[in-house]
Amino acid sequence: MTAATDAATPRRRRSFKQDRDVEEWHGAYHPYDLIKEGIIAFVVVSLLVVGLAVIFSSPDDTPVTVKSWSTANPVDFATTAITELDGTSGTATYGPPYNSTTGASQSIGPISPESWFGVHHPIDTATDYVLAPLQTLPNTPEVQAAVSEYKSASPTQQAAWTKAYEDAVTKASFDNGKLTVPAGDYGPVATIIAGLTSMARSGALDGALLSTRQFYGADYTKPLLFLADGTYLADLGAAQHLSGDQWGMMNETGNYPGQAWLWLYTMWYQVPPFKTSANADFQVWGLMLVLTVLLALVPFIPGLRSIPRWTRIYRLIWRRHYKDLAAAAPGGTSP
Amino acid sequence: MQTVSAVMAHVLGNIINLTGPGHYVNWGFIQLSVANLVVIGLMVVVFFAAILIPFKRPGGGDR
Amino acid sequence: MTMDTETPVNAAAGLPEDAHQLTAKLRGAAIEALPPDKLMPDRQPAYVASWIYVFGILTISALAVVILTGLVLSIFGPDWWHLSTVGLFVNSLHLWSVEVFFFCMVIHLWGKFFMAAWRGRRRATWVTGLVTFVVSVAAAFTGYLSQQNFDSQWISTQAKDGINSIGAGAIFNVTNFGQMLMWHIVLLPIAVGILVGGHVLLVRLRGVVPPFAPPDRPTGGAAQPAPAVSEVQP
Numbered sequence: 001m002t003a004a005t006d007a008a009t010p011r012r013r014r015s016f017k018q019d020r021d022v023e024e025w026h027g028a029y030h031p032y033d034l035i036k037e038g039i040i041a042f043v044v045v046s047l048l049v050v051g052l053a054v055i056f057s058s059p060d061d062t063p064v065t066v067k068s069w070s071t072a073n074p075v076d077f078a079t080t081a082i083t084e085l086d087g088t089s090g091t092a093t094y095g096p097p098y099n100s101t102t103g104a105s106q107s108i109g110p111i112s113p114e115s116w117f118g119v120h121h122p123i124d125t126a127t128d129y130v131l132a133p134l135q136t137l138p139n140t141p142e143v144q145a146a147v148s149e150y151k152s153a154s155p156t157q158q159a160a161w162t163k164a165y166e167d168a169v170t171k172a173s174f175d176n177g178k179l180t181v182p183a184g185d186y187g188p189v190a191t192i193i194a195g196l197t198s199m200a201r202s203g204a205l206d207g208a209l210l211s212t213r214q215f216y217g218a219d220y221t222k223p224l225l226f227l228a229d230g231t232y233l234a235d236l237g238a239a240q241h242l243s244g245d246q247w248g249m250m251n252e253t254g255n256y257p258g259q260a261w262l263w264l265y266t267m268w269y270q271v272p273p274f275k276t277s278a279n280a281d282f283q284v285w286g287l288m289l290v291l292t293v294l295l296a297l298v299p300f301i302p303g304l305r306s307i308p309r310w311t312r313i314y315r316l317i318w319r320r321h322y323k324d325l326a327a328a329a330p331g332g333t334s335p
Numbered sequence: 336m337q338t339v340s341a342v343m344a345h346v347l348g349n350i351i352n353l354t355g356p357g358h359y360v361n362w363g364f365i366q367l368s369v370a371n372l373v374v375i376g377l378m379v380v381v382f383f384a385a386i387l388i389p390f391k392r393p394g395g396g397d398r
Numbered sequence: 399m400t401m402d403t404e405t406p407v408n409a410a411a412g413l414p415e416d417a418h419q420l421t422a423k424l425r426g427a428a429i430e431a432l433p434p435d436k437l438m439p440d441r442q443p444a445y446v447a448s449w450i451y452v453f454g455i456l457t458i459s460a461l462a463v464v465i466l467t468g469l470v471l472s473i474f475g476p477d478w479w480h481l482s483t484v485g486l487f488v489n490s491l492h493l494w495s496v497e498v499f500f501f502c503m504v505i506h507l508w509g510k511f512f513m514a515a516w517r518g519r520r521r522a523t524w525v526t527g528l529v530t531f532v533v534s535v536a537a538a539f540t541g542y543l544s545q546q547n548f549d550s551q552w553i554s555t556q557a558k559d560g561i562n563s564i565g566a567g568a569i570f571n572v573t574n575f576g577q578m579l580m581w582h583i584v585l586l587p588i589a590v591g592i593l594v595g596g597h598v599l600l601v602r603l604r605g606v607v608p609p610f611a612p613p614d615r616p617t618g619g620a621a622q623p624a625p626a627v628s629e630v631q632p
Binding site: 018019020021022023024025027028029030031032033034035037038041042044045046048049050052053054056057058059060061062063064096097105106113114116117118120121218219220221224225227228233236237242244248249252253257259260261262279281282284285286292295296297298299300305307308309311313314317318320321322324325 | 438439440441442443444445446447448450452455456458459460462463479480486487489490491492493494495497498500502504509511512513514516517518520521524525528529532535538539542545546547548549550551552554555556557559560562563564565566567568569571573574575576577579605607608609610611612
């Protein structure tokens, strides 16, 4: 009581702004049972939710595994695997927080928090995705010899082999459980990629990518980034209209509604300059931050805070109040 | 027990199956799933309904 | 005993000699700011008469269903709903209550915007509401990441770029299922709960915003009908 009066007194000295100030209510009060309203609301919402759940259930599309990917599209898997080995994949060239590729971080002018924070989830794609998993395979002397040969070769030699293989793998085929690339000078790389493809198709690579320094694991960064480097996952997403350029962030698999509240965020990615910008993510996040702060601060911003009065929707909401006022005014007619 | 779980599966499973190929609308650069469009459309409808439908004041008269 | 007769003990006010206590001071401040009849009023101003006013409590009701169904999912763990029909049904309840939650919250936000409900020292109410919306978006997002299905794989690998671009990816790793589940079921629900609680207390503290004065009397002076004495709250 006192708090309100005390604070209200100095305010009187400021000029009255209708989009900021109010004359507090001295009119009539009506009975309004908030607890009863709450109980009714809870019952109504519960019934609605049960109804929606019974009628529509919820989506649960089976996750992709490295096994299912390499089984469905072994050539795409092999094509991705060689880019992991030679360090040209999306993950290998990502920069922070996965590795220290220079110039890969997004920035606006000199501002680049991505690079400021540095590498926090280190991934060495050649070792983590290809060589180390292969070394866990038992009874594969040919593959182990290939891995040893590759590791002891000079970087120039490695690059020559992987470059030759990367060009050839686009013409690869997969028949009778074997990956076949046209003959060429790939050194041990052909054996390595064929070995990794077999390992992936057996399901063993899924386990190897998850293995941690201890028994339990809950961090799927490595296998998820590997999956995202291929075109298989991207094609599955695009088929369900989930891609970034399809307003995909607000979509859900199947015909379920998704995160519709992300409409504005996902919209920016569809329009210039963000559509073609290499720094789109950072720019859109920056823009959304500014817009969110603006929305939060609407009450403080002259002009913006007058929009409700200009739209006059309030006249509809409080139409009974204004009718009462008109009736009470001198010369007013009672309704 | 098997019957019970079969009945449960029927009751608790979906009556209208929303899995399967989605439906989308395209207006210029705008692409929306029909499901999201329905949700957003309903929000607008419910908003105006909430404003326009007379509210029976608890303990007071409705006008 | 004598003291009791000299100073009648008021449960709310306490004894004068205890007034220096922090407990007593906090209680006094709380009761002064929000006396019981203000905290749980049985009357509302006459202008509170529109269906638009029910969307706040509908949002809170949906949040209650979200939390209750989330608690059931917590009892059985993250694998349960993929394997059990009942689990899938509880997951469906959880998903649809989230959809209803955002549906009602956005209508509530639109309504409060068009009523300019920040007027009259109610700006903090607007700001806490907006922050609740943003934190709820994050809470829902981490829920999508915790589903352990294709959707989670897709959303995490897509969203990482945005989060990484602002540097947050160093700490908040969307491809780390364990971390996202913790944010989803511990940190963000606590944040939403505190924000909603604060928001509701602010609504009770300041009351429901009065209408704009009619255009011919913009200062608000004499804009209100003469109080019907029997209906005026003391």
